[in-house]
Amino acid sequence: MDFKNWYxxxxxxxxxxxxxxxxxxxxxxxxxxxxxxxxxxxxxxxIRPILMMAVFEIFRSYDEDSIMPFAxxxxxxxxxxxxxxxxxxxxxxxxxxxxxxxxxxYGEAMAILAGDGLLNKSVETVLQNRSLTGLxxxxxxxxxxxxxxxxxxxxxxxxxxxDMFVEERSLEYLEYMHRLKTGALIRAACQIGATAxxxxxxxxxxxxxxxxxxxxxxxxxxxxxxxxxxxxxxxKPTGSDEKNDKLTYVALLGLKESESLxxxxxxxAIESIKYLGDKSQRLVEIAEYLLERKK
Amino acid sequence: MDFKNWYxxxxxxxxxxxxxxxxxxxxxxxxxxxxxxxxxxxxxxxIRPILMMAVFEIFRSYDEDSIMPFAxxxxxxxxxxxxxxxxxxxxxxxxxxxxxxxxxxYGEAMAILAGDGLLNKSVETVLQNRSLTGLxxxxxxxxxxxxxxxxxxxxxxxxxxxDMFVEERSLEYLEYMHRLKTGALIRAACQIGATAxxxxxxxxxxxxxxxxxxxxxxxxxxxxxxxxxxxxxxxKPTGSDEKNDKLTYVALLGLKESESLxxxxxxxAIESIKYLGDKSQRLVEIAEYLLERKK
Numbered sequence: 001m002d003f004k005n006w007y008x009x010x011x012x013x014x015x016x017x018x019x020x021x022x023x024x025x026x027x028x029x030x031x032x033x034x035x036x037x038x039x040x041x042x043x044x045x046x047i048r049p050i051l052m053m054a055v056f057e058i059f060r061s062y063d064e065d066s067i068m069p070f071a072x073x074x075x076x077x078x079x080x081x082x083x084x085x086x087x088x089x090x091x092x093x094x095x096x097x098x099x100x101x102x103x104x105x106y107g108e109a110m111a112i113l114a115g116d117g118l119l120n121k122s123v124e125t126v127l128q129n130r131s132l133t134g135l136x137x138x139x140x141x142x143x144x145x146x147x148x149x150x151x152x153x154x155x156x157x158x159x160x161x162x163d164m165f166v167e168e169r170s171l172e173y174l175e176y177m178h179r180l181k182t183g184a185l186i187r188a189a190c191q192i193g194a195t196a197x198x199x200x201x202x203x204x205x206x207x208x209x210x211x212x213x214x215x216x217x218x219x220x221x222x223x224x225x226x227x228x229x230x231x232x233x234x235x236k237p238t239g240s241d242e243k244n245d246k247l248t249y250v251a252l253l254g255l256k257e258s259e260s261l262x263x264x265x266x267x268x269a270i271e272s273i274k275y276l277g278d279k280s281q282r283l284v285e286i287a288e289y290l291l292e293r294k295k
Numbered sequence: 296m297d298f299k300n301w302y303x304x305x306x307x308x309x310x311x312x313x314x315x316x317x318x319x320x321x322x323x324x325x326x327x328x329x330x331x332x333x334x335x336x337x338x339x340x341x342i343r344p345i346l347m348m349a350v351f352e353i354f355r356s357y358d359e360d361s362i363m364p365f366a367x368x369x370x371x372x373x374x375x376x377x378x379x380x381x382x383x384x385x386x387x388x389x390x391x392x393x394x395x396x397x398x399x400x401y402g403e404a405m406a407i408l409a410g411d412g413l414l415n416k417s418v419e420t421v422l423q424n425r426s427l428t429g430l431x432x433x434x435x436x437x438x439x440x441x442x443x444x445x446x447x448x449x450x451x452x453x454x455x456x457x458d459m460f461v462e463e464r465s466l467e468y469l470e471y472m473h474r475l476k477t478g479a480l481i482r483a484a485c486q487i488g489a490t491a492x493x494x495x496x497x498x499x500x501x502x503x504x505x506x507x508x509x510x511x512x513x514x515x516x517x518x519x520x521x522x523x524x525x526x527x528x529x530x531k532p533t534g535s536d537e538k539n540d541k542l543t544y545v546a547l548l549g550l551k552e553s554e555s556l557x558x559x560x561x562x563x564a565i566e567s568i569k570y571l572g573d574k575s576q577r578l579v580e581i582a583e584y585l586l587e588r589k590k
Contacts, residue, residue: 028471029453031460036448084411089403108384109459112407113452116379119411120447123418127440137432145422152415153331157408158324164404165326176323 003285010053014046017068018075021125035106035114036121040079042097047218047290048074048189054282055193055207069129070143070192073122077151078185080118083111085160091244098235123148135196143192150188155180166247174247175216182222183215206275210283213269218290220262223248225295227255233295266291298580305348309341312363313370316420330401330409331416335374337392342513342585343369343484349577350488350502364424365438365487368417372446373480375413378406380455386539393530418443430491438487445483450475461542469542470511477517478510501570505578508564513585515557518543520590522550528590561586 001009018040025033049071056067086093086101087108093101103111123144130140149155159181167173190211194204225234226241227250241248249258269287273280296304313335320328344366351362381388381396382403388396398406418439425435444450454476462468485506489499520529521536522545536543544553564582568575 025448027453028462028468029448029456029475032448032453032456080411084407087407089407110456112379112382112384113456113459116375116410116414117448117452119414120443120452123439123443124447127436127443130436137436141422141425141432141435144418148415148418148422152419153320153324153327153412157412157415158322158327161324161327161405161408164408167323173323180324 003282003289006282006285007050007289010050011046013053013065013068014049014071014075015041017072021069021072021129022076022121031106032110032113032117035102035110036117038105039083039096039102039114040076040118042099044079044097045293045295046075047286048078048185051186051189051211051214051283051286052193054286055190055199056197057193057282058276058279059194059197059199059203063134066133066135067193067196069126069133070147070196073125073147074185074189074192076118076122076125077147077156080115080122081151081156081160083115083118087111090164093236093240095236119151133196139196143195146188146191146195150184155184155188159184163247169247169252171252174249174252177247178216178219179212182219183212186215186218187211203276206272207283209272210269210287213265213272214287214290217262217265217269217287220249220258220265221290221293223250224255224258224262225293226250229295235295262291298577298584301577301580302345302584305345306341308348308360308363309344309366309370310336312367316364316367316424317371317416326401327405327408327412330397330405331412333400334378334391334397334409335371335413337394339374339392340588340590341370342581343373343480346481346484346506346509346578346581347488349581350485350494351492352488352577353571353574354489354492354494354498358429361428361430362488362491364421364428365442365491368420368442369480369484369487371413371417371420372442372451375410375417376446376451376455378410378413382406385459388531388535390531414446428491434491438490441483441486441490445479450479450483454479458542464542464547466547469544469547472542473511473514474507477514478507481510481513482506498571501567502578504567505564505582508560508567509582509585512557512560512564512582515544515553515560516585516588518545519550519553519557520588521545524590530590557586 022037022040052071052074053064053067057064082096083102085091086096087103094104095101102114126144151157159177162177163181187208190207191204194207223241226238229238231238253261266287270284273283317332317335347366347369348359348362352359377391378397380386381391382398389399390396397409421439446452454472457472458476482503485502486499489502518536521533524533526533548556561582565579568578
C-alpha cells in the first residue's frame with residue numbers, strides 16, 4: 001500500500017476512535033464536552049498518534065486497535081496544550097487550523113476547563129479501555145508512565161515554561177526547549193508504540209533516536225513554515241513568531257541554515273532506523289512526509 | 296491515641312511525602328516548580344488525603360505508607376483545581392488560605408501551567424512510585440481509574456462547569472453540582488482507601504455512602520463559613536459567595552435550615568458506617584471534626 005493510502009486509513013481510524021472516546025454528552029455539563037470536542041475534532045495532521053501506530057505496527061500488525069487508547073490519549077494531550085497555549089494570558093491567538101481558537105468561541109473560563117478536561121480525559125481513556133487492549137496491567141502502567149512523563153514539567157509543560165520565559169538566545173537553549181516542548185510527545189509516541197508492541201531494548205533505543213531527530217526536524221519545519229507558508233495552508237497568520245519576537249530556528253540561524261539543518265536531522269532520523277530494514281518503511285515515509293509538508 | 300494527635304501525625308506524614316514527591320528543582324523550568332510548590336505547600340486541612348489514609352488504615356494498618364502516592368496525588372489535584380478556580384477568568388480571587396493566590400504571585404500564564412503541571416504530576420506520582428506501594432498492577436490501575444474519573448468532566452471539572460454556568464436555583468441542581476464539584480474527590484478518597492486496602496464489596500459500599508453524605512455536609516459547612524467565619528480564620532474574604540451571587544445552601548435555604556441540614560447529613564454519614572463497629576472510629580471523628588471546624 002502506498003503511503004498516502006496508508007496514512008488516510010490510519011487517519012480515519014483515529015477520527016473514529018476519538019469520536020468513540022469523547023462522544024457528545026447531554027447532561028448539565030454538556031457545554032464542556034462541546035468545547036473539548038470543538039478543538040479535538042478540528043482536524044490536524046494527527047502526527048503523534050500516526051507515529052505511535054506506525055511503530056506499534058512494526059511489532060504487532062495483527063491487532064493494531066490495541067494501541068488506540070494510547071494513540072487517542074496522546075492526541076488529547078496535544079490538543080489540550082494548544083487550547084491553553086492559545087489563551088490570552090499565554091500566546092493570545094485567535095485562529096488555529098483555520099478556525100477560531102477555543103476561548104474565542106467558548107470564553108476563557110471554559111477554555112481553561114476544557115484543557116484541564118482533555119488532559120484528565122486522556123488518562124481516563126487509557127484506564128477505561130485498558131481491558132480491550134489485551135496488554136498486561138504492567139505494560140499499561142509502563143506506557144502510561146511514558147505518556148505522563150512526556151507531558152509533564154520535565155516534558156511538554158516544562159518546554160512551554162522555557163519558551164515563555166526565554167533566558168538566552170542560543171542554539172543550545174533553543175534545542176533544550178524543543179526537546180521538551182515538541183520533542184517529548186513525539187518521543188513518547190514512538191516509545192509507547194515500541195513498549196506496547198514488545199520491541200527489544202535495542203529496537204526501542206534506535207526508535208527513540210529516530211524520534212529525537214524527528215522531533216527537532218519537526219520543529220525546524222514549523223519555524224520555517226511560519227515564515228514561508230501560505231496563510232490559507234497554515235490556517236493561522238504567518239509571521240507570528242517574528243511579531244512576538246519568539247526564539248526560533250529561523251530567528252537564530254536564518255532561513256537557509258535552518259533548511260539545511262532540517263535536511264540533516266531528517267537524514268539522521270532515517271539513518272537511526274536503517275537497522276530495522278524493511279520494517280522501517282513507514283517511519284522513513286513519515287519523516288519524508290514531515291520534511292515536505294506545506295502546513 | 297486521641298483524634299488530635301492522630302490527625303497531626305497524619306498531617307506531618309502528608310507534608311513530608313508532598314515534599315518528597317515535588318521537591319525544588321534547579322533546571323531551566325525551575326520557576327514552575329516554585330509556583331506549584333507555592334500552592335501545594337500553602338497548608339490547608341489536607342482532608343482528602345487524611346480521609347484516604349483513615350479508610351486505608353481500617354484494612355491495612357501495618358503498611359500505611361503504601362497509600363501515600365495516591366493520597367498526595369489527590370491533594371495535588373485538589374490544589375491544581377484551586378489555582379485554576381482562582382484565575383481572573385474564573386473566580387478572580389486574590390487570597391487563599393491567607394496568602395496571595397498563585398496568579399497574583401507568578402502571573403496568569405504561570406498559574407495556568409502550574410495547574411496543568413500539578414494535574415499531570417499527580418498521575419506521575421502514582422506511576423513513578425507504584426513499585427513501592429506493594430499493590431498489584433491491577434489494583435493500582437483500578438485506584439487510578441477512580442482518581443481520574445473523580446477529577447474529570449463527570450466529576451470535579453464537571454461540577455466546576457455546572458457552578459460557572461448556573462441554569463437553575465434549586466436544591467436538586469445545587470446538590471447535583473456539589474456531588475461533582477466537592478463530592479467526587481471526597482468519594483474518591485474513601486473509595487481508593489477501600490480499594491487499595493482490600494475492603495469487601497459491602498464495606499466499600501458503606502464507606503462510599505459515608506463519603507457521599509460527608510461530601511455534602513462538607514460543602515454546606517463551607518457555605519455557612521463563608522457567611523459566619525472570621526476572615527482571619529478563613530484566610531480569605533468572607534461574604535464572597537453573596538457578592539458573586541453564587542448558588543449556595545445559605546442563599547437557597549437560609550442559615551438556620553442549612554445548619555440543620557448539615558447536622559442531618561453528618562448524622563447520616565456516621566450512621567452509614569456503624570456497620571464497621573470500632574473500626575469506624577476515625578471516620579466518625581473526621582465527620583465530627585468537619586462539622587465543628589472554624590475554617
